[in-house]
Amino acid sequence: MSRVDARLLAALRRRLGADAVRDDPAQRIACESDALTLFRSRPAAVVAPRDRDGLCDAVRMLHDAGVPFAPRGAGTGLSGGALPPPGGVVLSTARLDRIVSIEPDVGRAVVEPGVVNAELSRRAARFGLRYAPDPASQITCTLGGNVAENAGGPRCFRYGTTTHHVLALEVVLADGRREVWGNPTAESDDLDLRGLAIGSEGALAVVVSAVVRLLPIPEAVETLLAAYPDVASSCHAVADVVAAGFRPAAMEVMDRLAIRAVEDSHWRAGLPTDAGSVLIVELEGAAERVAADVVEVEALLRARGPTRLERARDEAQRRALWKGRKGAGGALGRLAPDAYVMDGVVPRSRLAEVMAFVAEVEAETGLPVANLFHAGDGNIHPHFAYDARDEEQVARVERAGARILRKCLELGGSLSGEHGIGLEKQHLLELQFDTATLEAMRRIGAAFDPNGVLNPDKGLPLPRGCAEAFHRHGRASAR
C-alpha cells in the first residue's frame, strides 16, 4: 500500500484546484470521525472535488497511487462508514451538491451525491412531491451517504429504505471508469448492480449521481401521540396496529430518558416528561381513508391504557413532534460527554422482549441508556451515554453493544436496520452470516476493487486483528 506523498497531493491540486485538496491539521483532525465517535482515524488529507469529473479523476488518481480512501458526505453516519482507512484519505462528496433535474411528471430527480436529503424534498415540494426516506439527520445528511449505508428513517416502515427509492446510479469504479447501474425508466432485467451498490458503504464504487424516485406528498396526514407508563405498552400497541392491518407512515417510540432529554432542549416538543414511553404514529394518504383509519388506530392505542392520547392539532404541532423525535439523538448529549447510538433489528413481535433485555444490560453496565426506535420496523436504537475519557467505560459500552446485537440475532433479527455495518459491527458479521456467505461478499468486493482502495475494511468482515489498526479513540490514528 502506497502512502500519500507530496507528489500525489500536488497532482491532485493541479487537477482539482488547491481548495479541493487540504492536508492542514485542522481539516485532517476534523474528519477523524463521523457521527460515531467511538472510533477515530486521522486521514492524510481531505480531498473534496467540486464537480463530477473531478470526483472521477480523484478516484482514478488515488487508485493509481494505491492510496485507500473513504468517501464521506456530511459525516452523519453512525457506524463509522466514513472513517478513513489507516494511511488513506477522505474523499468528500459534500461539494457535489447540485440537483441536476427534477422531472415532476415522471416523479424523479437526478442528484449529485452531496445533495442534502431534506433539500431535495424542499425543492420537490413546489411540485407536490417529496423524497420519502427521512433519516433523523435529514437536514444535514447527503444522498450519497444515504445510498452508501442504505439509510432509513421513520417513514421507512411504510416506504422502505433508500434502495426502494433509487432507480439508477452513475458510479465511478476504482480505476476511474464511469458506469450507469440500474435503469432510470424501468426495472432492469439484468444483474442488479444498483441494488448491490446500495448499502455497500462505498466499497464497490463511488456514486457520481443518482436518479431517485419522488413521491406525491399525501393529501392528508394525522399524527397521534400516545403516552404509556412503560416501554412494553408502546411495543404492544405497535404490534396491535400492524396486526390489525394498518400501514402507518411511521411508528416511533421514545423512552423516558429520551423524552426528558428532548424536553430539556431547544427541540422540545411538549412530550409528557412523566411518561414511561411515548408512541408517535403517523397516518397519511387519501383524506377519507386517513379520517377513517385514525379513529380505529386511536381505539387500538387506547386499548393499551395510555396516560395520554392526542392528535396533533395542526402542522405546527406535527412539526414540533417530529423535530423533537429527530433531535432526540443529539439531545442525549446532555446526559454525558459521549453517546453511542446502536442500531439493531428484531422481529416486531419480539420488541418488548429485546427492550427488556436492553434494560437488563443497562442495569449491569451501570451507564444510562436512552431508547428511541422505529418500532414499526422492529429497529431499535439504544443510546449509551458514557465518558470516552474513561477507557474502562468505553470497554463496558462496547461489550454491552455487542451483547445487545447478539440478542437481536438470537431473536431472529439482524445487525443493522439502517446505520450500516461500517467499522462498528464487522466483527459481528460472522454471527449473522455463515462462512460461505461471507466469502461470497469478499469475492464481490475483490471483483470491483482488486487493489483494496475503495473504503477497505468497511462493511465486509476483516481478518482478525485488522480492526485493531483503527482502533477506538485514535490509539492508532495515522499521523
Next chain:
Amino acid sequence: MSHAPRPPSRPEGRTDLPPQPADLLGDGLLACTHCGLCLAACPTHAVTKAEAESPRGRLFLMRAVAEGRAEAEAVAPAVESCLGCRACEPACPSGVPYHDALAAFRARRPPSPTRRRLLAVVASPLRLRLFGTLLRFLVRTRLARLAQRLGPRRWRRAAATLPRHVFPFRPRPGTRFPAEGERRGTVHLHLGCIHPELLGEDLVDTVKVLTREGWEVVAPKQPSCCGALHAHAGRSAEGAALAAETLDALGGGDAVVSAAAGCAAHLHEHDPRAGVEELFAFLARRGLRAPLGPTPAGRVVHAPPCHLRFVLGDDHATDAVLARIPGLHVERPETMPSCCGAGGSAFLEHPELAADVGAAGRDAGGGGAPHIVVAGNPGCLLQWTAVHGADPDVAVVHPVRVLRRAQDAADEAAAGGRSAAEEA
C-alpha cells in the same frame, strides 16, 4: 413604564436531568455528541462544505486541543474562521453553549493584529473619533474608491465595505430630543462605535422616528463602546467592563434602545435586567402611533442580523413593523444564510470567506431584481455594501431609514391635505 418580562434567551434545563460533568472543558465542549444537525445552520460550512469549518468540526477541534491531541495554533485557522453568528446554537439539540466554547478558545490565544487594532480603536472614544474622521476623509476624497481599485488586496476588500455616503452623528452628551405630540416616555439611545461615525443618518432617523412616536430621546452621557467585539474576540472581561460602562452612561429611563442589533444583543446578554431593546423590537412591543405613508421602495429583502435572530430572537419585529408600510413588500428569502459574512471583525480577517458567504446571501436575495436590502446592524450594512458593490439596482440601508421615509410620506400627505383644505 415597566417592561414586559422577556423570555430567557436560552430556555434550557427545564427537566430534572442530571447535570453534565463540569470538569475539563467547562466551556461546554462535552455536550456535543457529534450528531451533525448544526451543519445545516452554519454559513461557513454552507460555502466551504468542509467539516473543519462547521460548528461540529470546530467543537471537535477545540476538544482535541483541550484533550492534548492537537496544537491550538495548528487548528486555529479553521476555528477562527467562525463568524460567530450563533445560528448553530438553536440548531443544537444538545444545547452546546457554542459561543462560550469559542470565546474560551479565543481567550487562550493572542488576537490577530487586525483584531487587536480594531478593538483598541473602538474602545477609546478619542481614537474612534480620529479613525472616523480618517474614514470619512477617505470616502469623501474618493481615496477609498481608489484604494478599492488599486490598493493591495487586503485594502481592496476593506475599502469596499465603506459606504459611498458618510455622515457623522455625534450629539452632545446628554442631549434631549423632545417627543412630538403627547409624550409616551423617555428612551435612552445607545449610539454605538462605528455607527455614529459612518452611518450617522441611521441614528438621525432613529431619533426622528422615536420622537415622532412620542418618545423623548436622550443621548448617552458619554460616548461608549458596548464591548461586543471584545466578547466576540474572547476578551470577555473587557467586553463585560465596556458593557457595564455603556449601561452606566446610558442611564435608566423608560427604555434603553439600540439601533445596532449586535450591541443590543451583547448588552442584553451582559445584563438582561437592564432591559436593552433593539429598536424595532421596541417599536413592535410598544405599538406604532405615527401614521405611515407609502414609500416608493417596492421590494425589500430583510437580511436580519444574526444576533437579532439567534441571541435576541427578535428578528420578526422588523418584518412586522415594515409590513405596516403601505405598498411595501418585505421578503425573507428561505435560503438566506444565517449570517451576512461580517461576523464582527471577521470580514476584515477572512475577506475571501466573508465574500463567499455574502455572495450566497446576495444570490438568495435574488441579486438581479432591483431591491433594497435592509439589515439593522452597522457591521451587516458595511458587509452588504461590499457584497452588492456598485450594483445600481440594489440599495443597502438600515430599516429605520425606510420607516422614516414612510413617516415623512404620511406627514407630507397630511400637510398636502391641510393646504388643499385651506385653499378650498
